Amino acid sequence: xxxxxxxxxxxxxxxxxxxxxxxxxxxxxxxxxxxxxxxxxxxxxxxxxxxxxxxxxxxxxxxxxxxxxxxxxxxxxxxxxxxxxxxxxxxxxxxxxxxxxxxxxxxxxxxxxxxxxxxxxxxxxxxxxxxx
Amino acid sequence: xxxxxxxxxxxxxxxxxxxxxxxxxxxxxxxxxxxxxxxxxxxxxxxxxxxxxxxxxxxxxxxxxx
Numbered sequence: 001x002x003x004x005x006x007x008x009x010x011x012x013x014x015x016x017x018x019x020x021x022x023x024x025x026x027x028x029x030x031x032x033x034x035x036x037x038x039x040x041x042x043x044x045x046x047x048x049x050x051x052x053x054x055x056x057x058x059x060x061x062x063x064x065x066x067x068x069x070x071x072x073x074x075x076x077x078x079x080x081x082x083x084x085x086x087x088x089x090x091x092x093x094x095x096x097x098x099x100x101x102x103x104x105x106x107x108x109x110x111x112x113x114x115x116x117x118x119x120x121x122x123x124x125x126x127x128x129x130x131x132x
Numbered sequence: 133x134x135x136x137x138x139x140x141x142x143x144x145x146x147x148x149x150x151x152x153x154x155x156x157x158x159x160x161x162x163x164x165x166x167x168x169x170x171x172x173x174x175x176x177x178x179x180x181x182x183x184x185x186x187x188x189x190x191x192x193x194x195x196x197x198x
Contacts, residue, residue: 065152065153065156065157065158066158068156069157069158069161070157070161070172070173070175070176071157071158071160071161071164071170072158072161074170
């Protein structure tokens with residue numbers, strides 16, 4: 001995907017999520033409201049910074065190359081796998097720890113998270129295996 | 133997998149930056165390929181071959197693991 005398009009989608013998504021959080025915040029919790037404001041602020045700043053950057057042809061060319069660089073994509077894939085594994089094992093450890101401490105509700109929440117992540121991984125793997 | 137990329141690049145007096153630009157990859161990728169740390173995709177290997185007017189086999193040397 002074109003880098004400018006990617007930035008635009010990211011920016012719009014962040015700002016839209018911020019607006020949703022503000023609306024949810026007005027309805028339910030103030031914390032969500034401040035999260036929404038922060039998201040719009042960060043999304044807006046990022047969008048402005050990127051619009052400024054996109055005027056510089058040379059820098060844009062370098063960023064485009066980096067964005068599509070196959071080594072970076074390869075590392076990114078590896079990094080995602082490692083992150084998933086570490087996250088699953090840390091959460092599994094927390095499931096055991098909280099169960100050991102008698103905090104069963106917390107232990108259950110983490111157990112659901114681990115199961116969810118593993119199922120999601122299998123589903124995504126299955127979908128991708130159909131495509132490739 | 134070994135390769136002759138560094139040797140070929142030197143023979144043309146090209147910098148890693150220039151080669152990266154010609155192939156559409158970063159300088160770091162060129163460095164990693166030259167050092168044998170990263171094996172390029174078939175597409176990139178073909179681009180490299182086309183850039184030097186050689187076949188993939190003339191640039192990349194596949195060594196069977198013992």
